[in-house]
Amino acid sequence: MVARLAPRWCLRALRSPLQVIGFPSLQLHMSGIAMRASQEDFENALNQVKLLKKDPGNEVKLKLYALYKQATEGPCNMPKPGVFDFINKAKWDAWDALGNLPKETARQNYVDLVSSLSSSSESSNQVQPGTDRKQQEYENLVVTSEDGITKITLNRPTKKNAINTQMYQEIILALKAASNDDSILTVVTGNGDYYCSGNDLTNFMDIPPGGVEEKAKQSAVLLRDFVGSFIDFPKPLIAVVNGPAMGISVTILGLFDAVYASDRATFHTPFSHLGLTPEGCASYTFPKIMGPAKATEMLIFGKKLTAGEACAQGLVTEVFPDSTFQKEVWTRLKAYSKLPKNAMKISKQVIRNMEKEKLHAVNAEESSVLQERCLSDECINAAVNFLSKRAKL
Numbered sequence: 001m002v003a004r005l006a007p008r009w010c011l012r013a014l015r016s017p018l019q020v021i022g023f024p025s026l027q028l029h030m031s032g033i034a035m036r037a038s039q040e041d042f043e044n045a046l047n048q049v050k051l052l053k054k055d056p057g058n059e060v061k062l063k064l065y066a067l068y069k070q071a072t073e074g075p076c077n078m079p080k081p082g083v084f085d086f087i088n089k090a091k092w093d094a095w096d097a098l099g100n101l102p103k104e105t106a107r108q109n110y111v112d113l114v115s116s117l118s119s120s121s122e123s124s125n126q127v128q129p130g131t132d133r134k135q136q137e138y139e140n141l142v143v144t145s146e147d148g149i150t151k152i153t154l155n156r157p158t159k160k161n162a163i164n165t166q167m168y169q170e171i172i173l174a175l176k177a178a179s180n181d182d183s184i185l186t187v188v189t190g191n192g193d194y195y196c197s198g199n200d201l202t203n204f205m206d207i208p209p210g211g212v213e214e215k216a217k218q219s220a221v222l223l224r225d226f227v228g229s230f231i232d233f234p235k236p237l238i239a240v241v242n243g244p245a246m247g248i249s250v251t252i253l254g255l256f257d258a259v260y261a262s263d264r265a266t267f268h269t270p271f272s273h274l275g276l277t278p279e280g281c282a283s284y285t286f287p288k289i290m291g292p293a294k295a296t297e298m299l300i301f302g303k304k305l306t307a308g309e310a311c312a313q314g315l316v317t318e319v320f321p322d323s324t325f326q327k328e329v330w331t332r333l334k335a336y337s338k339l340p341k342n343a344m345k346i347s348k349q350v351i352r353n354m355e356k357e358k359l360h361a362v363n364a365e366e367s368s369v370l371q372e373r374c375l376s377d378e379c380i381n382a383a384v385n386f387l388s389k390r391a392k393l
């Protein structure tokens with residue numbers, strides 16, 4: 001069966017030779033698509049393309065074409081068109097550039113790309129690199145974009161940037177926006193002396209009408225969505241750890257592509273002390289990064305690491321003296337942001353796609369275990385303890 005799907009913007013007048021690039025990706029030879037894990041998503045994505053309200057432009061159309069061909073036929077197998085056959089040459093180049101990218105990865109990248117296009121056509125939240133534009137307003141974050149870098153700053157310095165319920169939601173939104181904007185790199189950092197003190201322990205105080213069980217359920221869903229948005233983030237994601245980091249802000253570092261730390265930073269996951277268990281996929285990423293024995297010290301015994309120790313164990317990419325931290329890190333990030341955008345993004349996706357499913361499974365399991373832990377005496381006592389000490393201050 002061959003289905004030809006024509007998005008509305010496909011019907012617009014075409015001006016340049018490149019604009020007549022069609023959508024072979026939409027000529028669905030369904031029987032030829034291998035039955036693999038992501039086939040349903042892939043088919044949905046093929047259908048979603050025709051619903052796009054906005055023409056995504058030739059660069060994106062070529063990318064969709066190339067990923068479709070790679071996903072369904074494998075590496076480029078066509079003879080190279082002549083130099084004056086502009087359109088077919090551009091298509092051939094795009095497909096050929098994917099080299100030996102596995103079919104499954106191409107399929108996943110196609111799905112991710114369509115998903116980002118769908119959201120961006122909904123939100124139209126495009127940010128031009130180099131414009132230092134402040135994005136959407138958030139209560140607990142400051143998000144800016146400059147020199148192709150979107151910077152998400154955790155902004156509750158008086159609470160050591162503890163993540164309250166609203167802030168979890170805002171971070172999910174900010175990551176979604178950053179994945180759809182024109183930036184090349186995305187950075188997460190903290191305002192003030194802390195990077196982040198982890199989950200806001202007062203989150204547990206806000207009990208809905210359904211009671212504590214309902215609260216635990218809501219927290220688990222929020223946690224899974226929050227961590228999921230890091231797992232799925234499609235561009236290079238960098239943590240600029242300006243000071244101490246605790247709890248979930250540490251575990252999630254295992255899902256970043258690079259972590260730069262000030263020598264003032266520390267890394268602390270006192271889960272057992274709080275009656276809690278690891279999240280952020282750390283039960284999988286930490287043993288992989290630092291080996292099971294070191295992961296145990298952090299995740300089960302709550303050993304606090306210095307920046308130097310975290311670097312030696314592979315959790316941190318590099319440590320800088322606090323006095324020159326910002327200058328050195330931003331000089332480096334600006335240089336990285338000038339590297340070819342698509343190559344970096346695709347490389348990140350190739351690396352992540354190797355274990356995306358595993359990470360989602362780990363996230364679901366950790367969230368479900370935590371849903372139970374939140375209701376345990378150990379956890380409730382630890383939260384009450386923190387809150388009563390705080391009340392005395």
Ligand SMILES: CCCCC/C=C/C(=O)SCCNC(=O)CCNC(=O)[C@H](O)C(C)(C)COP(=O)(O)OP(=O)(O)OC[C@H]1O[C@@H](n2cnc3c(N)ncnc32)[C@H](O)[C@@H]1OP(=O)(O)O
Nearest residue numbers: 158159160162197198199200201202219223246247248390
């Ligand atoms: C969605 C469910 C996820 C569940 C998984 C949980 C994962 C985690 O993240 S576990 C880690 C949780 N975090 C903590 O246990 C840290 C608790 N905070 C502290 O131990 C200390 O505040 C400190 C070491 C971070 C800083 O100590 P200090 O320098 O002495 O400063 P203060 O204690 O006076 O803090 C200033 C101000 O900030 C408030 N605050 C700090 N961290 C948190 C927090 N995590 N939750 C709520 N509030 C926090 C602190 O209470 C002070 O507030 P005020 O008293 O109103 O000034």
